[in-house]
Amino acid sequence: MSEATIVSLPDQSTARIPKMNFLTKENGLLSWLLTGDHKRIATLYLISITFFFFIGGALAGLIRLELLTPQTTLMAADTYNKVFTMHGVIMVFFFLVPSVPATIGNFLIPMMVGAKDLALPKVNLLSWYLYVIAGIMAIYTMAAGGVDTGWTFTTPLSTHYLNTHVISTGLAIFVAGFSSIFTGLNFIVTIHKMRCPGMTWFRLPLFVWSNYAASILMVLGTPVLAITLVLVVLERTMHIGVFDPAFGGDPLLFQHLFWFYSHPAVYIMILPGMGVISEVVSTFSRKRVFGYTAVAFSSVAIAVFGFFVWAHHMFIMGISNYAALIFSLLTMLVAVPSAIKIFNWAFTLYKGSITFETPMLYAFGFMGLFTIGGLTGVFLGTTGTDIHLTETYFIVAHFHFVMVGGMLMAFLSGVHFWWPKWTGRMYPEKISQLAAIVTFIGFNFTFFPQFILGMLGMPRRYAAYPPEFQALNVFSTAGATILGIGYLLPIIYLTWSLKYGEIAGNNPWQATGLEWQTQSPPLTENFPEIPIMDHEAYDYEWLEKMQEKEVASVG
Amino acid sequence: MSDSTAIANGGQGLSNSASSANTASSAHSEHPPYQRHHFESVDQQFDATNFAMWLFLLTEVMFFGGLFTAYLIMRNWYYPAFVVGSHQLSIFWGTANTAVLIASSFTMAMSVWSAEVRRKKSLLIYLCLTLVFGLTFLGIKGIEWHEKWEKHHIPGEHFSVQSFVNPQSDPEVYNEYHDAPLAPDMAQKTEEYFFLYFAMTGMHALHMVIGVGILIFMIFRAKAGAYTTGHVTFVENFGLYWHFVDIIWIYLFALLYLISRH
Numbered sequence: 001m002s003e004a005t006i007v008s009l010p011d012q013s014t015a016r017i018p019k020m021n022f023l024t025k026e027n028g029l030l031s032w033l034l035t036g037d038h039k040r041i042a043t044l045y046l047i048s049i050t051f052f053f054f055i056g057g058a059l060a061g062l063i064r065l066e067l068l069t070p071q072t073t074l075m076a077a078d079t080y081n082k083v084f085t086m087h088g089v090i091m092v093f094f095f096l097v098p099s100v101p102a103t104i105g106n107f108l109i110p111m112m113v114g115a116k117d118l119a120l121p122k123v124n125l126l127s128w129y130l131y132v133i134a135g136i137m138a139i140y141t142m143a144a145g146g147v148d149t150g151w152t153f154t155t156p157l158s159t160h161y162l163n164t165h166v167i168s169t170g171l172a173i174f175v176a177g178f179s180s181i182f183t184g185l186n187f188i189v190t191i192h193k194m195r196c197p198g199m200t201w202f203r204l205p206l207f208v209w210s211n212y213a214a215s216i217l218m219v220l221g222t223p224v225l226a227i228t229l230v231l232v233v234l235e236r237t238m239h240i241g242v243f244d245p246a247f248g249g250d251p252l253l254f255q256h257l258f259w260f261y262s263h264p265a266v267y268i269m270i271l272p273g274m275g276v277i278s279e280v281v282s283t284f285s286r287k288r289v290f291g292y293t294a295v296a297f298s299s300v301a302i303a304v305f306g307f308f309v310w311a312h313h314m315f316i317m318g319i320s321n322y323a324a325l326i327f328s329l330l331t332m333l334v335a336v337p338s339a340i341k342i343f344n345w346a347f348t349l350y351k352g353s354i355t356f357e358t359p360m361l362y363a364f365g366f367m368g369l370f371t372i373g374g375l376t377g378v379f380l381g382t383t384g385t386d387i388h389l390t391e392t393y394f395i396v397a398h399f400h401f402v403m404v405g406g407m408l409m410a411f412l413s414g415v416h417f418w419w420p421k422w423t424g425r426m427y428p429e430k431i432s433q434l435a436a437i438v439t440f441i442g443f444n445f446t447f448f449p450q451f452i453l454g455m456l457g458m459p460r461r462y463a464a465y466p467p468e469f470q471a472l473n474v475f476s477t478a479g480a481t482i483l484g485i486g487y488l489l490p491i492i493y494l495t496w497s498l499k500y501g502e503i504a505g506n507n508p509w510q511a512t513g514l515e516w517q518t519q520s521p522p523l524t525e526n527f528p529e530i531p532i533m534d535h536e537a538y539d540y541e542w543l544e545k546m547q548e549k550e551v552a553s554v555g
Numbered sequence: 556m557s558d559s560t561a562i563a564n565g566g567q568g569l570s571n572s573a574s575s576a577n578t579a580s581s582a583h584s585e586h587p588p589y590q591r592h593h594f595e596s597v598d599q600q601f602d603a604t605n606f607a608m609w610l611f612l613l614t615e616v617m618f619f620g621g622l623f624t625a626y627l628i629m630r631n632w633y634y635p636a637f638v639v640g641s642h643q644l645s646i647f648w649g650t651a652n653t654a655v656l657i658a659s660s661f662t663m664a665m666s667v668w669s670a671e672v673r674r675k676k677s678l679l680i681y682l683c684l685t686l687v688f689g690l691t692f693l694g695i696k697g698i699e700w701h702e703k704w705e706k707h708h709i710p711g712e713h714f715s716v717q718s719f720v721n722p723q724s725d726p727e728v729y730n731e732y733h734d735a736p737l738a739p740d741m742a743q744k745t746e747e748y749f750f751l752y753f754a755m756t757g758m759h760a761l762h763m764v765i766g767v768g769i770l771i772f773m774i775f776r777a778k779a780g781a782y783t784t785g786h787v788t789f790v791e792n793f794g795l796y797w798h799f800v801d802i803i804w805i806y807l808f809a810l811l812y813l814i815s816r817h
Contacts, residue, residue: 116592119593188610192603220617227620242750247747
């Protein structure tokens with residue numbers, strides 16, 4: 001790895017964290033709990049989702065431990081069902097959906113568009129409270145005995161056959177859904193109405209574009225999940241409903257309604273991550289993102305196509321062959337805008353001045369793993385192979401490659417990239433580079449064997465499996481422990497850096513975004529005065545001229 | 556922050572309090588008190604909140620869309636059951652309720668107009684009228700639901716298919732429609748119809764109840780003069796919500812009451 005770096009920190013002997021910033025503005029618990037400041041709400045979100053990430057991660061650890069041996073050794077099969085269900089519910093609804101938008105997006109979007117705050121600060125705070133209420137309901141569910149439907153709540157299993165806490169989980173997700181709707185709504189309004197003078201649509205950073213696309217999905221998709229869950233809850237409480245065939249209902253209707261949200265939901269999870277990667281790749285290659293317009297529109301294209309592919313989750317559920325054909329074709333179309341992004345990032349790297357700081361390492365991890373995850377998605381979108389591979393570990397591996405290998409890498413990349421802006425201090429570079437590499441290695445060890453297991457036919461969602469699958473499962477569990485270390489490290493050194501990290505200064509990465517042109521941590525109002533955008537996004541020459549001018553005027 | 560600002564802003568002082576007291580007071584002299592600090596101008600504030608309301612209504616369309624989809628699919632499957640189920644609804648009360656809601660939409664539109672031209676007294680009258688119409692709607696809905704209760708048409712343990720396997724036992728409806736008796740399995744599917752009827756009208760009524768709650772809140776604030784200072788965003792956005800709930804009812808009326816009337 002080259003020693004070159006773009007990091008430029010102020011002289012540590014004289015540098016200070018600005019006295020007046022959004023963290024020090026007011027003190028006391030109430031000033032946090034009643035805040036309208038998007039940066040403080042983002043901080044609250046960051047803490048809450050990290051909490052749920054570790055609960056979900058611990059549950060994942062239990063799953064992997066159980067699968068170390070072919071027999072059910074650690075827990076009963078029923079308990080195993082509950083553990084993987086809660087792992088899915090917590091990771092999907094309480095970590096992945098809010099991960100980048102509600103934390104990094106919340107923190108950055110107003111700054112990136114040159115505004116003082118999101119358009120609706122109170123709605124933003126409400127969104128966090130809804131998230132917390134939903135989280136408490138989810139924890140209550142776990143404490144009360146859990147739920148074992150799988151995160152997909154398949155009917156009539158969830159409404160007729162099981163006697164676990166489906167209702168409280170369903171309501172928790174209902175409430176969490178509204179939290180997500182309000183975040184999305186706030187972003188769309190902010191991006192439309194709050195841009196500073198000169199900030200045209202095509203001067204917006206690509207992070208804003210991708211969050212905009214994800215917000216469209218949140219706003220249009222989540223209500224459908226909400227009403228579906230209401231119907232599930234009614235069906236369970238009244239023992240009459242529209243999904244259970246015993247009452248004359250249609251279980252496929254549930255599948256259609258559920259996946260109408262839950263397929264776009266995976267784009268809600270991945271799109272903001274792609275936005276992070278665009279920012280990071282550009283900054284650490286010192287180049288404008290190649291094909292800016294194409295990357296911007298590919299986000300919107302993913303959002304639009306994302307609404308027309310849901311039935312690919314239902315190929316084996318008895319939908320008509322013609323429907324399967326069309327949904328298969330549409331599914332493959334989503335690969336096009338995803339590939340546009342990957343190719344454009346690759347071209348951004350081409351002849352760029354690449355440096356290998358931690359965010360960039362995570363971004364490389366994203367690009368490799370997301371490509372594998374995305375391409376295996378095309379296998380699954382092909383009706384013939386899907387019939388063989390669905391409901392096996394292949395699909396588990398595919399999903400985790402996209403969500404953990406893709407989204408979580410992007411999330412960590414973003415957290416490291418904007419950490420100096422958020423806290424005013426740098427994270428320790430060497431150990432975080434190590435953490436990025438450990439995560440990458442651990443991830444591949446954990447999930448690559450699962451592709452093979454799936455090909456060989458190991459079904460998902462069982463606590464026991466035939467002994468011939470053990471070797472690969474041991475690999476996977478061993479990898480999971482490495483992965484666990486990879487996730488623990490950042491928590492430790494990032495906390496450490498809050499006090500002992502080097503002072504970052506305004507713009508340690510020499511990045512061009514508006515958020516880097518203000519102090520770190522920013523003022524409550526973000527900018528001393530509303531900025532005027534007089535250059536294109538990712539214009540490194542503009543940045544250089546600006547800095548020359550500053551030096552000249554100081555000198 | 557002065558008291559008058561706190562009133563005009565309602566609870567909105569929340570984010571303002573983040574900026575320190577001295578900048579807040581100096582900033583207030585530069586723009587109207589109801590303009591919140593993170594907006595550049597009143598126009599921007601109005602545009603943004605109005606746009607947000609439209610987006611919220613879009614999410615509501617998707618929310619009800621799920622119910623309408625379920626209804627249309629089930630209706631297609633169990634057509635005879637849905638026809639006789641629909642015959643159980645009272646066209647009289649349904650029409651009356653539609654008229655009440657349309658009247659309330661008119662008074663709501665007049666409320667917005669009164670706020671715009673800063674007529675506090677007429678604003679109060681129209682808001683109160685809207686409230687009365689809203690409550691009337693809920694009352695009539697209550698009468699209709701009560702009738703279903705008496706006839707054992709509420710899905711669940713006490714549901715009875717009597718009116719559908721033996722239509723003559725229900726002379727009031729029979730004399731009007733002369734429905735043929737349904738086979739027992741199809742008659743059972745009327746429960747599906749009533750489940751959707753209650754889910755859809757119940758969800759609509761819940762929106763009405765929320766609307767009524769906000770209306771009461773608005774009447775108190777209007778009394779304090781909050782909406783007649785030129786800042787009509789709240790009234791206008793609530794108006795959008797109220798009209799939206801009305802429109803949902805128009806669809807419900809057509810789909811649940813009128814569609815099977817030949």
